[in-house]
Amino acid sequence: MSDETSPLLSWLAAQEGAMLQALEAMVNTDGGSYDKAGVDAVGAQVRAFCEAHGLAVETVPGARFGDCLRAVLPGEGPGRPRGNRAENIVLMGHRDTVFPQGEPARRPFRVEGGRAYGPGVADMKAGLVMNMFVLAAFAKHGGAPGPLVGLFTGDEEIGSPEGRAVIEREAEGARVVFNSEPGRPGNGVVTGRKGGVFMLMEIEGKAAHSGGNFEAGISAIGELAAKITAIHALTDLGRGITLNVGLVSGGQSVNTVAPHAQGQIDLRYVRPEDRAEVMAAIEAIIARAHVPGTRARLTIKGEFLPLTQDDAARRLFDLYRDASEAPVEGVFSGGCADSGFTAARGAPTICAVGPVGGAAHSPEEWLDVATLVPRAQALARAILRLDSAGL
Known part of the structure; x- marks a missing residue:
C-alpha cells in the first residue's frame, strides 16, 4: 500500500475538529515558562491524550520548570538500511509560552475568519497538538519505519535551562528530528537559525x-x-x-x-x-x-545553539518538501529554538514543521486553521518515506 492511500492519512484528514478541541483546551491553560504548575497542567493534557491512544509516556521531572514528557511508540520490527545508526524518529516541541499568568482568561481561544487566536496558539501549542495526532495516527494504523518519540519540553522560551540536557540526550539516539515550531506564512519551514x-x-x-x-x-x-x-x-x-x-x-x-x-x-x-x-x-x-x-x-x-544544515539535514528538507502537497520554501530565521541543540549533536533536523502561524509573542498571535491537517499529513508522509530517502 502506498502512503497516498494509507488509512493513517485518511484518519488524519478527518481530525481537524478534534485537533481544534484539543488546541482550545491547551491554549486556555496557563503555561508561562516560570509557571511550572501551568506548564505541567498542559503536560497532563498531552499525557492523557497520548495514553488514551496507546502510547507510553515517561516523565523527566523538572526541578524549577515544566517537566519533560517522552511519548513513545516502539518500532514494529527490524529496521531497514538507512543513513545513520540511530533509531528514534523524534517529534519535538515545547509547552511553555511567554505570557503572564492569567493571560488565557483575559483573551481565551477563539476562531475567527479562518484563524485561531489566543496565547501560544501558534508558538507552539498547535505544533504540540499536531505531534500528538501524528503519534496517535501511527499508534492506530501502524507503518512507522522505526520507534517514534514525542518529546514535549517545558522551558524553551527561556533558553531550555533544564530541558537542554534532556534534548541533547534525545538527540544522541535520534535518527531524525522534526521540531514543530510554527510554520512560516507561505508554507515555509526553517532550515537554519541563529x-x-x-x-x-x-x-x-x-x-x-x-x-x-x-x-x-x-x-x-x-x-x-x-x-x-x-x-x-x-x-x-x-x-x-x-x-x-x-x-x-x-x-x-x-x-x-x-x-x-x-x-x-x-x-x-x-x-x-x-x-x-x-x-x-x-x-x-x-x-x-x-x-x-x-x-x-x-x-x-x-x-x-545555531541550527545549521549539513548534507543529511538537506536531504531531510528535500524529503519533507516532497511529502507536502503544497510547495514548501526553506527559510532562515534570526530567532532561536531547541532545534539547534539537536543539530549540534549530529541529528538531522528540520524546524518549523508545525501548522502555519504568525505574530508570535504578541496579543495578535494567530494560527491558520486550514493548515492543521495538511501539515500533520506532510509530517506523516515524511516519516513514512524515511527509508526510501536513506535517512
Missing part, C-alpha cells in the same frame, strides 16, 4: 549625594552607558551578528550617584565559530572600567 546567548552584566559603583558630595560618588549608570555603547558597536549585520541590550535598571534615587546598575544583553550569531570571537570582545568590555572605580561582572543566563 544561535543566541542571553547575558546579564552587573555593575557596582559608589553612592554619594549628587548635590552635596558629588565628587565622592562613582556612577554605575555612567559605566553601564559606556558599556552599552561599546557592546552595540560589536554588531556586524553583514555577518549576521547582532547585539542588543534590551533591559536596563539601576540607581538608588534621582539625587544619588548610582551605586549599582545592570543590563541584559542579547547576542545573535550565524556561524558557530563567531560565538567565541564576540564573547571575547564582550568580556573585554566588561573587564574595562570606563568610569574609574567601578566593577562589573558578566553572567550567561541562557543560550541557544
Whole structure:
C-alpha cells in the first residue's frame, strides 16, 4: 500500500475538529515558562491524550520548570538500511509560552475568519497538538519505519535551562528530528537559525549625594552607558551578528550617584565559530572600567545553539518538501529554538514543521486553521518515506 492511500492519512484528514478541541483546551491553560504548575497542567493534557491512544509516556521531572514528557511508540520490527545508526524518529516541541499568568482568561481561544487566536496558539501549542495526532495516527494504523518519540519540553522560551540536557540526550539516539515550531506564512519551514546567548552584566559603583558630595560618588549608570555603547558597536549585520541590550535598571534615587546598575544583553550569531570571537570582545568590555572605580561582572543566563544544515539535514528538507502537497520554501530565521541543540549533536533536523502561524509573542498571535491537517499529513508522509530517502 502506498502512503497516498494509507488509512493513517485518511484518519488524519478527518481530525481537524478534534485537533481544534484539543488546541482550545491547551491554549486556555496557563503555561508561562516560570509557571511550572501551568506548564505541567498542559503536560497532563498531552499525557492523557497520548495514553488514551496507546502510547507510553515517561516523565523527566523538572526541578524549577515544566517537566519533560517522552511519548513513545516502539518500532514494529527490524529496521531497514538507512543513513545513520540511530533509531528514534523524534517529534519535538515545547509547552511553555511567554505570557503572564492569567493571560488565557483575559483573551481565551477563539476562531475567527479562518484563524485561531489566543496565547501560544501558534508558538507552539498547535505544533504540540499536531505531534500528538501524528503519534496517535501511527499508534492506530501502524507503518512507522522505526520507534517514534514525542518529546514535549517545558522551558524553551527561556533558553531550555533544564530541558537542554534532556534534548541533547534525545538527540544522541535520534535518527531524525522534526521540531514543530510554527510554520512560516507561505508554507515555509526553517532550515537554519541563529544561535543566541542571553547575558546579564552587573555593575557596582559608589553612592554619594549628587548635590552635596558629588565628587565622592562613582556612577554605575555612567559605566553601564559606556558599556552599552561599546557592546552595540560589536554588531556586524553583514555577518549576521547582532547585539542588543534590551533591559536596563539601576540607581538608588534621582539625587544619588548610582551605586549599582545592570543590563541584559542579547547576542545573535550565524556561524558557530563567531560565538567565541564576540564573547571575547564582550568580556573585554566588561573587564574595562570606563568610569574609574567601578566593577562589573558578566553572567550567561541562557543560550541557544545555531541550527545549521549539513548534507543529511538537506536531504531531510528535500524529503519533507516532497511529502507536502503544497510547495514548501526553506527559510532562515534570526530567532532561536531547541532545534539547534539537536543539530549540534549530529541529528538531522528540520524546524518549523508545525501548522502555519504568525505574530508570535504578541496579543495578535494567530494560527491558520486550514493548515492543521495538511501539515500533520506532510509530517506523516515524511516519516513514512524515511527509508526510501536513506535517512
